[in-house]
Amino acid sequence: KVVKELEYYTKGTTGLPRGVGKLRIVDATHIPLPPILSEWAYVTKGWTVVKMHTRLIVASPDVHYPDKIVPSNGKVQDHEGGDLLIEESDATYVMDRGYMDLYRMNEWIKKDINFVVRLRGKLVERVIEEYEVPEGSNIQRDVKVILGETGKMRPIRLVEFLDEEGKVYRL
Incomplete structure (x- = not known):
């Protein structure tokens, strides 16, 4: 509900100046868990984590907010989590190397999804x-x-x- 309200209040925003426009920044972060309580999140010895795949909307230079967060275990690759975050929109997606996947990039191009990926x-x-x-x-x-x-x-x-x-x- 909060995200819907934010979308409503930022509907008229044009994004960043000088032709950059709206951005959707996609990234993931690991949250370490204590191994004794989280066998379900085991990745490797000494590495037990969940991953939060997040999409951050940059509606203007002063307004940005997360509009979608997808939790997963630590074994899910960034580009797999991106499948749930990258969708057709008037924004440009900005991602790091973890989201670089040639097949997915080709699909984004086919769907006219603008993106910048390292x-x-x-x-x-x-x-x-x-x-x-x-x-x-x-x-x-x-x-x-x-x-x-x-x-x-x-x-x-x-x-x-x-x-x-x-x-x-x-x-």
Whole structure:
């Protein structure tokens, strides 16, 4: 009921400025449990946890709230929990590497679900278009690619950039 009220009061919000719009941030966190009381949550020796998969709505720069939380045992992968949190909307989903799954990403593209996900490791990619990178920018590469070895993925935008310490990120 509280979430429905929040949705009602934030219906007219446009999200973040400069064309960013509404965001839905998806992440999961582990909650450790005492092993003696929670055999049902056993993951590995010394690691007994439940996981809270959470979707946070960013309705404006000053208004953000969790609108959906899905509990699971610690063995459920982040991208599996994401199946219950990522749905068609006018927002852009923001996720970490745990949600990177080529099949799921392809399904989101088919459904016109906007998303930004940090990519894991080195993926096979075939560049189909390159975009101009502003000179002096921390952006190293901006391309449209097809990810994966099979070549069955739909085209997706890939941006590589450096953070302040020189670490490369791929989104």
